[in-house]
Amino acid sequence: MTRVMESRPQTTHDRPVVATLGQRPAEPLIFEKSSPGQQAVDLPPLDVPTSTIPQELLGAPVALPEVGQHDLVVHYTRLSHRNYSVDTNFYPLGSCTMKYNPRINEWAAGLSGFARLHPLQDDAQIQGALRLLYETRCFLQEIAGLDEVSLQPAAGAHGEYTALKVIGAYFKDHGQPERRVVLAPDTAHGTNLASCTMCGSEVVGVRTVEGLTDLDDLRRVIDEHGPEKIAAFMITNPNTAGLFDPRIGEAAEIVHAAGGMLYLDGANMNAILGKTRPGDFGADAMHFNTHKTFSTPHGCGGPGAGPIAVCKKLSPYLPLPQVMMAADGSFYFDRDRPKSIGKVRSFWGQFGVFVRTWAYISACGPEGLRNVAEKSVLAANYLAARLRDVFEMPYFDPARRRFCAHEFVTVPRRLLEKGVTLNDIAKRMIDYGVHPPTMHWPVQDCLMIEPTDTESKRTLDQFVEVMRAIAVEIDHDPGLLAQAPLEAPVRRADEVAAARAPVLVWEE
Amino acid sequence: MDYTQITSAHEQQMLQAIGVAHVDELFGAISPEFRFRQTLDLPPARSELDLQRDLAEMAAHNHGAHDMVCFMGGGAYDHFCPALIDQLINRGEFLTAYTPYQAEASQGSLQAFFEFQTQVARLAGLEVANASLYEGATAVVEAVLMALRVSGKRRVLAASTLHPDYLAVLETYLSDLPAELCRLEATEGRITVEVLRGHLDDDTAAVVIQSPNVWGLIEDSQRLFSAAHDRPGTCAIAVFNPIACALLKKPGECGADIAAAEGQPLGVPLSLGGPYIGLLAAKKRFIRSMPGRLVGRTTDTEGRPTYCLTLQTREQHIRGARATSNICTNQGLLALRVTMFLSALGKSGLAEMARQCYHKAHYLAGQIAALDGYAMTFDGPFFFEFCITCPRPVTEVIETAKRRRLLAGVAPGGRRMGSIGGPNDLLIAVTEQRTRAEMDALVEVLEELSG
Ligand SMILES: Cc1ncc(COP(=O)(O)O)c(C=O)c1O
Numbered sequence: 001m002t003r004v005m006e007s008r009p010q011t012t013h014d015r016p017v018v019a020t021l022g023q024r025p026a027e028p029l030i031f032e033k034s035s036p037g038q039q040a041v042d043l044p045p046l047d048v049p050t051s052t053i054p055q056e057l058l059g060a061p062v063a064l065p066e067v068g069q070h071d072l073v074v075h076y077t078r079l080s081h082r083n084y085s086v087d088t089n090f091y092p093l094g095s096c097t098m099k100y101n102p103r104i105n106e107w108a109a110g111l112s113g114f115a116r117l118h119p120l121q122d123d124a125q126i127q128g129a130l131r132l133l134y135e136t137r138c139f140l141q142e143i144a145g146l147d148e149v150s151l152q153p154a155a156g157a158h159g160e161y162t163a164l165k166v167i168g169a170y171f172k173d174h175g176q177p178e179r180r181v182v183l184a185p186d187t188a189h190g191t192n193l194a195s196c197t198m199c200g201s202e203v204v205g206v207r208t209v210e211g212l213t214d215l216d217d218l219r220r221v222i223d224e225h226g227p228e229k230i231a232a233f234m235i236t237n238p239n240t241a242g243l244f245d246p247r248i249g250e251a252a253e254i255v256h257a258a259g260g261m262l263y264l265d266g267a268n269m270n271a272i273l274g275k276t277r278p279g280d281f282g283a284d285a286m287h288f289n290t291h292k293t294f295s296t297p298h299g300c301g302g303p304g305a306g307p308i309a310v311c312k313k314l315s316p317y318l319p320l321p322q323v324m325m326a327a328d329g330s331f332y333f334d335r336d337r338p339k340s341i342g343k344v345r346s347f348w349g350q351f352g353v354f355v356r357t358w359a360y361i362s363a364c365g366p367e368g369l370r371n372v373a374e375k376s377v378l379a380a381n382y383l384a385a386r387l388r389d390v391f392e393m394p395y396f397d398p399a400r401r402r403f404c405a406h407e408f409v410t411v412p413r414r415l416l417e418k419g420v421t422l423n424d425i426a427k428r429m430i431d432y433g434v435h436p437p438t439m440h441w442p443v444q445d446c447l448m449i450e451p452t453d454t455e456s457k458r459t460l461d462q463f464v465e466v467m468r469a470i471a472v473e474i475d476h477d478p479g480l481l482a483q484a485p486l487e488a489p490v491r492r493a494d495e496v497a498a499a500r501a502p503v504l505v506w507e508e
Numbered sequence: 509m510d511y512t513q514i515t516s517a518h519e520q521q522m523l524q525a526i527g528v529a530h531v532d533e534l535f536g537a538i539s540p541e542f543r544f545r546q547t548l549d550l551p552p553a554r555s556e557l558d559l560q561r562d563l564a565e566m567a568a569h570n571h572g573a574h575d576m577v578c579f580m581g582g583g584a585y586d587h588f589c590p591a592l593i594d595q596l597i598n599r600g601e602f603l604t605a606y607t608p609y610q611a612e613a614s615q616g617s618l619q620a621f622f623e624f625q626t627q628v629a630r631l632a633g634l635e636v637a638n639a640s641l642y643e644g645a646t647a648v649v650e651a652v653l654m655a656l657r658v659s660g661k662r663r664v665l666a667a668s669t670l671h672p673d674y675l676a677v678l679e680t681y682l683s684d685l686p687a688e689l690c691r692l693e694a695t696e697g698r699i700t701v702e703v704l705r706g707h708l709d710d711d712t713a714a715v716v717i718q719s720p721n722v723w724g725l726i727e728d729s730q731r732l733f734s735a736a737h738d739r740p741g742t743c744a745i746a747v748f749n750p751i752a753c754a755l756l757k758k759p760g761e762c763g764a765d766i767a768a769a770e771g772q773p774l775g776v777p778l779s780l781g782g783p784y785i786g787l788l789a790a791k792k793r794f795i796r797s798m799p800g801r802l803v804g805r806t807t808d809t810e811g812r813p814t815y816c817l818t819l820q821t822r823e824q825h826i827r828g829a830r831a832t833s834n835i836c837t838n839q840g841l842l843a844l845r846v847t848m849f850l851s852a853l854g855k856s857g858l859a860e861m862a863r864q865c866y867h868k869a870h871y872l873a874g875q876i877a878a879l880d881g882y883a884m885t886f887d888g889p890f891f892f893e894f895c896i897t898c899p900r901p902v903t904e905v906i907e908t909a910k911r912r913r914l915l916a917g918v919a920p921g922g923r924r925m926g927s928i929g930g931p932n933d934l935l936i937a938v939t940e941q942r943t944r945a946e947m948d949a950l951v952e953v954l955e956e957l958s959g
Pocket of ligand 1: 156157
């Protein structure tokens with residue numbers, strides 16, 4: 001289902017009548033297009049006398065490609081034609097918030113007064129940029145309902161790491177260095193667990209029941225390890241099953257009673273912008289993913305940013321430096337934070353990403369952000385409601401007033417029992433111009449579907465038709481799905497072979 | 509404008525399909541005490557026209573390499589970038605795609621990352637590279653964590669001539685792990701084999717050397733790494749400048765096992781320090797210990813060349829707490845940028861860029877060193893960045909140059925550079941972009957201050 005799709009997909013043995021990438025001839029590697037002596041750009045001649053270069057310092061030439069400018073542009077343009085993207089396809093990838101990326105964001109980040117600032121310039125020369133960073137900090141503090149934001153982390157996972165270090169530093173400073181155990185639900189994102197390891201913390205799983213944290217198990221785990229050992233409980237809310245946890249307040253109380261902190265993985269903030277604030281429901285620290293919630297593009301996997309927000313008692317431990325406003329209204333980087341955990345990256349953070357964040361939040365305004373949350377939740381519930389008769393949904397049941405947040409999980413058992421795999425379904429979606437949803441997470445055999453706030457009803461309706469068409473195909477011709485994708489530049493990739501004998505670089 | 513597209517008529521139809529009267533009912537799981545009933549205290553929504561005005565105004569309040577002549581380095585450099593890159597990189601198919609988990613719908617980015625990995629490995633003179641890390645400092649950290657894993661040892665010997673941010677970040681990351689960070693002190697701005705030998709022991713997991721180092725000096729990496737390898741299992745980690753690799757000995761040629769770098773010089777805008785891109789290359793035997801995404805070449809069911817993410821069992825989404833790193837989102841679009849940059853400059857273009865950096869920097873250094881009262885702070889070999897000791901406090905030098913629209917350099921004695929230099933030291937970087945006239949203008953300013 002591409003943006004230009006007008007006709008309804010047809011079912012069963014016919015190829016769907018949709019614009020997909022289609023089968024395309026392979027594009028050779030840039031190295032294969034190389035001809036000795038070719039060049040895409042040139043430099044002016046050297047305008048100073050040469051100096052001698054000691055022979056022993058010289059290295060061998062680097063075998064980079066030699067292509068002309070036209071061939072080069074053709075190459076990367078053709079590669080672009082081999083990708084699904086938010087701009088060209090419906091991309092309901094759960095937990096990733098693949099919303100539209102406004103182009104003014106890119107325009108702004110490219111302004112030379114932002115793009116060409118050197119990170120070590122004096123504060124006085126970059127007042128406009130510092131203002132933007134400071135305002136972004138304040139925006140995020142307000143949205144989080146927490147006291148101080150650090151813009152340093154480069155992505156969500158980096159934010160988790162940084163915040164856990166901050167929490168660890170707080171406990172060390174308060175004579176409780178033994179608080180090293182971090183709790184996380186069994187549905188936690190992999191980065192949560194890996195971030196704990198990088199901090200030298202032990203991570204302990206907490207059971208979930210029907211998609212929600214089992215509070216009895218939370219209490220049990222705390223008792224088992226000793227409340228005095230607990231550093232934090234990391235929770236995603238709305239969680240990775242697409243549910244806002246109605247007992248989040250109680251979970252916060254339990255962790256706080258043990259003396260630990262509640263850490264919120266803010267990957268799903270899109271669902272609650274302006275509807276509730278993490279600080280208000282008990283979070284002590286959290287990260288944002290600007291590339292999810294605030295429309296900074298995903299760019300094939302980054303760059304994003306993972307700013308963290310913390311409560312007052314954690315503020316002194318935030319990483320260096322911090323952007324501040326002085327009494328006279330000027331802005332500066334503060335490095336006088338003796339309790340800081342230190343630096344977590346070079347320079348000051350993903351500045352160019354925050355230009356985009358600022359532009360997005362400023363465009364939306366407070367009502368707009370709330371509308372973003374409402375539309376993302378509306379879209380997800382609408383899809384869930386229209387698909388649940390064919391795609392079973394373990395946690396969605398409007399009759400019992402059980403709704404999803406901005407995404408939902410389906411475990412399509414009936415269809416899987418017909419002899420197709422989840423992967424078959426996912427690959428068949430590609431043939432209909434839809435990027436497959438997140439798979440097998442947070443539970444086995446599930447698809448996690450997140451339509452986001454920026455899709456029109458028309459697109460959502462087309463998606464419903466696509467999913468129903470696939471269900472009909474499974475009923476009539478499950479074998480067809482095993483061959484999918486048929487309408488992509490390549491058929492199914494042999495990922496097993498790729499891992500068995502890895503080829504990671506081109507060898508002539 | 510919030511970019512949503514569901515009209516109120518559509519909203520009614522959708523609510524009806526769900527079976528609720530009002531959208532607020534969908535938020536019923538949020539208990540009333542936590543409902544945010546006020547309006548967020550943020551500026552009101554703005555039209556794009558107003559935003560363009562406001563953003564242009566904020567941008568206009570900054571000076572930088574666009575309206576001044578930039579001799580600043582210290583880990584971020586003002587290199588040339590061909591115009592075609594900005595045009596290609598903003599194609600929606602690249603800009604708005606996710607990490608290529610679904611191979612068949614992501615062959616474009618996967619193939620580009622495979623090309624990127626190949627180019628980075630070749631630059632580093634090593635066998636394999638990953639598909640990017642956050643930036644230079646965390647790339648150094650990941651290289652060190654890799655060495656700790658593969659060696660099973662605990663001590664990390666890091667040159668004090670590493671960029672101070674890299675050292676600071678390394679210190680943060682190692683602080684709660686079973687590892688010990690030990691700094692190798694420099695003599696005349698460089699690390700000597702004697703100092704290294706004095707610290708090496710059987711528990712040394714890694715020796716980390718940056719070249720060109722923070723002073724711009726070229727370290728004797730070959731001898732240092734060969735000394736490191738006298739201890740079985742110790743990893744030699746090179747922190748490199750990717751442009752220097754087109755002229756000088758590459759990490760692999762110096763005997764490095766792992767190499768890490770800040771990739772910003774390769775076509776990434778200065779952008780006040782980020783987003784940048786971390787490069788990581790290694791010997792093939794380390795691939796299963798590498799952090800981050802790796803793209804592999806395989807075939808599809810019809811035998812056609814096909815690319816996919818591979819060795820994912822190393823990664824957080826499969827391995828959880830036992831993953832090789834927590835990294836998920838990396839710097840995809842910048843990896844694309846770098847690969848386009850390297851393809852555009854090509855074999856001879858990058859070599860020419862490196863050559864011009866070298867000669868221009870040596871020309872300027874010669875001119876300045878000939879001035880009364882100025883001297884090279886160190887006399888070791890350098891690439892395109894060098895340190896000068898001025899007859900006056902460097903703050904005065906920088907301020908005076910500013911009035912002539914020159915960003916004279918970086919003050920290594922300042923806190924932002926970890927106060928590693930003296931009060932009169934000035935670190936100057938000369939890229940291929942600097943003209944003789946611009947360099948002569950800087951020399952003129954310095955000359956006026958020499959009296
Ligand atoms: C729930 C959750 N937590 C954390 C992350 C990690 O964020 P990032 O990819 O920005 O590092 C993700 C991203 O996929 C996520 O979905």
